[in-house]
Amino acid sequence: MRRFHIKPLFVLAGLIALLAMAELSALHLLLPLENRVSDFFVRTHALTLEADPDIVIIDIDEKSLASMADAAGSWPWPRSVHGELVAAIEKQQPAAIVFDILFTDPDIYRPESDAYFNEVIARYRNIYFPMIRLDPAEDRNGVPIKDFAALIGMEATPLADPDAKVALVPPRAIATGSWNLGAINYSEDSDGIGRRYHVYLPASGWRLPSLPARVMRDLGVTLPDRDQIILGWRGGALSHPHLSYSDLYLDAGRKTPLRPANELAGKIIIIGTSASGLHDIRSTPINSLHPGVEILATAIDNLKNHGYFRSAPLVFAPLLALLLLTALLLAFSRHHHTMSIGAALLVATAALLGASYLGVTQRWLLPVFIPLLFAWMFYFAAALNAYLRERKAREQTVQMFNRFLDPRVVDQLVGQGRTAQTLSGQSQTLTVLFSDIRNFTTYSEHHSAAEVVEMLNRYFSMQVEVIFRHGGTLDKFIGDAIMAFWGAPVADPKHAANAVAAALEMAQRLEEFKQELGEAGAAFDVGIGIHSGPAVVGFIGSERRQDYTAIGDTVNLSSRIEGLTKDVSRILVSAEAKALSEDMFDFIDHGFYKVKGRTQEVHLFEPRRKQT
Numbered sequence: 001m002r003r004f005h006i007k008p009l010f011v012l013a014g015l016i017a018l019l020a021m022a023e024l025s026a027l028h029l030l031l032p033l034e035n036r037v038s039d040f041f042v043r044t045h046a047l048t049l050e051a052d053p054d055i056v057i058i059d060i061d062e063k064s065l066a067s068m069a070d071a072a073g074s075w076p077w078p079r080s081v082h083g084e085l086v087a088a089i090e091k092q093q094p095a096a097i098v099f100d101i102l103f104t105d106p107d108i109y110r111p112e113s114d115a116y117f118n119e120v121i122a123r124y125r126n127i128y129f130p131m132i133r134l135d136p137a138e139d140r141n142g143v144p145i146k147d148f149a150a151l152i153g154m155e156a157t158p159l160a161d162p163d164a165k166v167a168l169v170p171p172r173a174i175a176t177g178s179w180n181l182g183a184i185n186y187s188e189d190s191d192g193i194g195r196r197y198h199v200y201l202p203a204s205g206w207r208l209p210s211l212p213a214r215v216m217r218d219l220g221v222t223l224p225d226r227d228q229i230i231l232g233w234r235g236g237a238l239s240h241p242h243l244s245y246s247d248l249y250l251d252a253g254r255k256t257p258l259r260p261a262n263e264l265a266g267k268i269i270i271i272g273t274s275a276s277g278l279h280d281i282r283s284t285p286i287n288s289l290h291p292g293v294e295i296l297a298t299a300i301d302n303l304k305n306h307g308y309f310r311s312a313p314l315v316f317a318p319l320l321a322l323l324l325l326t327a328l329l330l331a332f333s334r335h336h337h338t339m340s341i342g343a344a345l346l347v348a349t350a351a352l353l354g355a356s357y358l359g360v361t362q363r364w365l366l367p368v369f370i371p372l373l374f375a376w377m378f379y380f381a382a383a384l385n386a387y388l389r390e391r392k393a394r395e396q397t398v399q400m401f402n403r404f405l406d407p408r409v410v411d412q413l414v415g416q417g418r419t420a421q422t423l424s425g426q427s428q429t430l431t432v433l434f435s436d437i438r439n440f441t442t443y444s445e446h447h448s449a450a451e452v453v454e455m456l457n458r459y460f461s462m463q464v465e466v467i468f469r470h471g472g473t474l475d476k477f478i479g480d481a482i483m484a485f486w487g488a489p490v491a492d493p494k495h496a497a498n499a500v501a502a503a504l505e506m507a508q509r510l511e512e513f514k515q516e517l518g519e520a521g522a523a524f525d526v527g528i529g530i531h532s533g534p535a536v537v538g539f540i541g542s543e544r545r546q547d548y549t550a551i552g553d554t555v556n557l558s559s560r561i562e563g564l565t566k567d568v569s570r571i572l573v574s575a576e577a578k579a580l581s582e583d584m585f586d587f588i589d590h591g592f593y594k595v596k597g598r599t600q601e602v603h604l605f606e607p608r609r610k611q612t
Contacts, residue, residue: 182211529562
């Protein structure tokens, strides 16, 4: 029977394990939930960190757009403005100047402005510009890589196709002699949130460096050998030092500048915009309105300081899911309490989430949420299965126990989680009562079968009520006899006294019943025998029908004692039962009697209520 119960549990665990493996290896339908948890930890930890102070953003913010209106007009400004600012910044000898502005096409209306800008940047080798890698499907219409690889910084791998093309949007407004280029393609996950940045963009076996990678490579930083990094954020959406573009530009035009003369010395300068009107806004784990220039600064910061995240091995999440499901399966199959299993899973959940946050602090992303989700899924399904199984067993127990126990005792047993299996095959000390009707044959001869059955039902109902009221267990009806016992299935330290009390009340109720019968009940009488001793109790019978009964010499002797009551006393109690109940009753000694099947005579007593 136990195997039958466990088998559905294993099937359930197998199905959920298959779902977990399919989700974690292929479907990824729940990945946004995992990302949300990871984002929360990343965002929380990021607020405790500070960005690299040597990466400075020259911000074309709302203030600059307003302040520069008189000097440069509306956006886009003449590129000579950028040339003037670059010339001023280069006087401080920065490590690099990185533009986060696309110079896609020449300014046909102000060619002299472009010429001045190109004249300025041609003087320096530390100025970098962005380009865009187009959809690989458009590569067939692109430029030959072998002709442009050196110019745009592409690297060949062993699988490089020498005849391949690549579709790019380069800065055509910039003279090719000043092309220190890198791609600024932004990579978003399926939920629209950007968590990664390219190191290299692959193209037919060639590698196109991203703008951060190009800058860091030229500055001597060893780059990770991977196409992308998971960005490690530091601070909020505006974490790196920001200087307003207009403040620097206007100060550079003064005869006597007010700003420090070396505030940008040795810094990596990024020129970009946080102005919402220029639409360079992205969604990240840190903020749904994250300036693109700040993302670029974060990527450069990550490569410079090796602050990017590392992902756990691909087998981590599936293995964790299987371990959790296996642990839960073992717990449920060994019949541990559902609430205890839930409490343990809750502790494991807290521990794993804590470990995931600790991993974030060490720059590791540990995906624990989805494995935990499947673990909780199995827990609730297994708990429901256990509840339904327990309820079915409870209903069967109630239905079975109601036949031989007082309903209040049944409630107590069910409340303790007792079942037929837990009550079988127990050996314990009981007090057994046998009650048999005397002169029943004479009564039957003078009444119809229907009247006999009605009389027996009334009598048995009356006496069973007495047995139940005194905590007894109804064993069976044997013709016109009743067998009951005390001490099981509910432990009863006063089992003998309660049996004697029940016998005395049964005798009293018999007199009331005889009065109801009138003349027909004149000869109606009973004999009651009681004995205390060891017996085996449990459900005994066939697979189709079982009864809760007691077997053993104690049962046989109590039946023999009942047979000796005729012409002696309505109730006779063995010396063993008397010894266990003499504090509550008085007894009349009726001497010793020979009992069939026993060599030793039995000492019998008649119980009486104590006189107060």
